Amino acid sequence: MSFTENSGIFAGAHENGINDFITAFFDARPRYLHFGSSFFVPTTTINATNIPAISLGGLAPEIHFEIRLDRPKIDLHPDTFGFSIPPQSNEFAIEIQAVIQVGCYGKSIKDSRLTAKKTSIRLCGRGEIDRGFNDFGFTICEVVLKDIRPDDLGEALACLLRQIANAMLSGLRIPYRSIAINIDGSALGTLSPTTGPEILDNQVQFRGNFA
Amino acid sequence: MNLLDSRVLTSYNCYIQKVLGKGELVLDARVASAGFAPIAEKPLLRTKVKAATAAGRRDRRSGKQLNVPLAFSSDRFTITLDDIAVDEGDALLFHLPQRKVPSFSIRGRADGHEFTSVALEDQAVFTHPFGIAGDFEWGDANGSGVGGVVHVVDDPADGIKGAERSIKHMSEGVLVHIVGKKVEPEEITIATGQTVFFAVEETKGITITDRSLLRGLKG
Amino acid sequence: MDDLLVAVDETAATNMVRAGQTFLGSMTRSGTSNIGPFGTTWTATANLVGGAVELQEPDIIRIANMTMNFSLGFSFEIDLSDILPDFCIPQVCLPIPFLPDICTPEICVNWPTIDVGPINHSGDVDVTGDFKILTTLDSTHWNVDVEIVDIPNLSLDAVSTGIIVLITASVALALLAVPFIGPFLALATGVLAATFGVAAITGWLGPILSLFLAGLTFPIYRQPAVQEVLPSSGPFDPSFAIRLVNLDASVQSSDEDELILIADIAPA
Secondary structure (H helix, E strand, O other): OOOOOOOEEEEEEEHHHHHHHHHHHHHOHHHOOOOOOOOOOOOOOOEEOOOOOOOOOOOOOOEOEEEEEOOOOOEEEOOOOOOOOOOOOOOEEEEEEEEEEEEOOOOOOOOOOOHHHHHHHEEEEEEEEEEEEOEEEEEEEEEOOOOOOOOOOHHHHHEEEEEEEEHHHHOOOEEEEEOOOOOOOOOOOOOEEEEEEEEEOOOOEEEEEOO | OOOOEEEEEOOOEEEEEOOOOEEEEEEEEEEEEOOOOOOOOOOOOOEEEEOOEEEEEEEEOOOOEEEEEEEEEEOOOOOOOOOOOOOOOEEEHHHHHHHHOOEEEEEEEEEEEEEEEEEEEOOOEEEEEEEEEEEEEEEEOOOOOOOEEEEEEOOOHHHHHHHHHHHHOOOOOOEEEEEOOEEEOOEEEEEEOOOOEEEEOOOOOOOOEEEHHHHOOOO | OOOOOEEEEEHHHHHHHHHHHHHHHHHHHHHHEEEEEEEEEEEEEEEEOOOOOEEEEEEEEEEEEEEEEEEEEEEEEEEEEOOOOOOOOOOOOHHHHHHEOOOEEEEOOOOEEEEEEEEEEEEEEEEEEEEEEEEEOOOOOEEEEEEEEEOOOOOOHHHHHHHHHHHOOOOOOOHHHOOOOOOHHHHHHHHHHHHHHHHHHHHHHHHHHHHHOOOEEEEEEEOOOOEEEEEEOOOOOOOOEEEEEEEEEEEEEOEEEEEEEEEEEEEE
């Protein structure tokens, strides 16, 4: 069976290549791995993203916090790396180590010093390709936090961290032409996928034609 | 080159001059462009001219043809004869058979009579074979106004017989007789390869020159 | 497993070949060579268009019935003394009114060397060739080129016939200007027509056009080794790039023939 089938082009990126894209992205834009309110990240730079503190409507000082994530690694279906939550058909699996700090005021109402309280947690997740017109990205659909009790606390935190993890991944959009090593252009016309991208055989694959 | 210009003699041309004086004959040959230079101190030939008899002087056509062979080597012209027995009234025929050498002119003197090939004056002949078909108008570069036309027409030369006929035709010469300012005939038609003899008398010194070389000059 | 694998079908491969032919553009060569005994000086320009593309395992692209458009300008000299017999104008005798009969000597003719041309001719010839896929990395770019495997035979008889017509006309024009050639014109024309036959012209033209085919190479893929994935989108979001390493190209056949490019990538 041919690669292209009824299309003009087939392109496939193996999970090793996808993880190389991920490494290159977060090396260039590390602020997507580091979010913090002004106590922790006074202003947005290449290295960190400033986010608002949690406001209490003026009734008490704002709550300051910081989240640092390790560069993620993903596993395209079928399972290769043995993550806790293996990828299902047309899915990827992801594991991320996160360090969370919260700014705590003193026990007395007169004590306005903030000290940071740190904890770390491991996210296990799975997700799907997010198809765009010219590019694609990754969206985490489910995060599971192990060993958090009661279960509903774990579920609530997992929901929170899933949204933060998707913010981390939001900037990572890979153009189809990059997977196709820029083989399009004036010779072939503009590349338009006709099938995919989908996850199959440890690859992100798509087929397309040239306009 | 087969250009018609009596000032520039090539291996195609002959210059014939009747010896009109007696006493000493002096001859010089030089490149055509030096045609008007005086005779060199050491001319190519000096010889005595034997005087004509009274009968000989009465008959314009008495006398004999004497060929004066020329050669060119080591950047100079030579007359390849040590001596020549010349009588008054003889016709000296000058020809340079070598090809790929400079074109030449002749200057000489017999008794007081000077003559030169670059200005044909009296009892001189310039011969020219016409190698290419066409209409050739000629005139005098010295501005006397003499001139004429030579129509040259290809002989049909199909096959060997035709080629042989054409070559045989080349042995027939045609005369154009110039006396003073009168040209007879002014217009002639010949076959390609035939030779025209331009015979000149009683002029102040004329040239036979293709009109295309005379642009801007009266003549 | 390769990080990236791209396969294109024969239609896409054909378009890549077309782009390469366009990139190659016009090629020009000059030189000297002989037609029979006559040395020619020539300049030729050629380009290649069209052709049916067929992919063949493991690494061949066959391009059938390409059109090589060419234009050719050439000139040559003919030393007529090599083809005409020595000839002398016979002695001419004529009575002159004031001289004895004058006889000129036999005057021998120096047959000149005539210049023929410049002759200009444009035409086209059909070319079919197998091209091998070659992948190289220079200081900045990955290049996939196709290089012709063997110089194909060219059918040139029709082109040669056209050139003979031009040569014949130019030679005739040049001969007419040669003094005294009249009796020998038919002979000269006959000898030269025998020299400028189809086989002689084809034998001369073939090596000239083959120069354009010897080692013929043109690119079908050329991309920088460092490829930008996303451009900068603000002062805090610089561009990011990956580097292609170990790129290779080949042909694979299954139920259709495909051009395959594989590559590994690393952070730039």
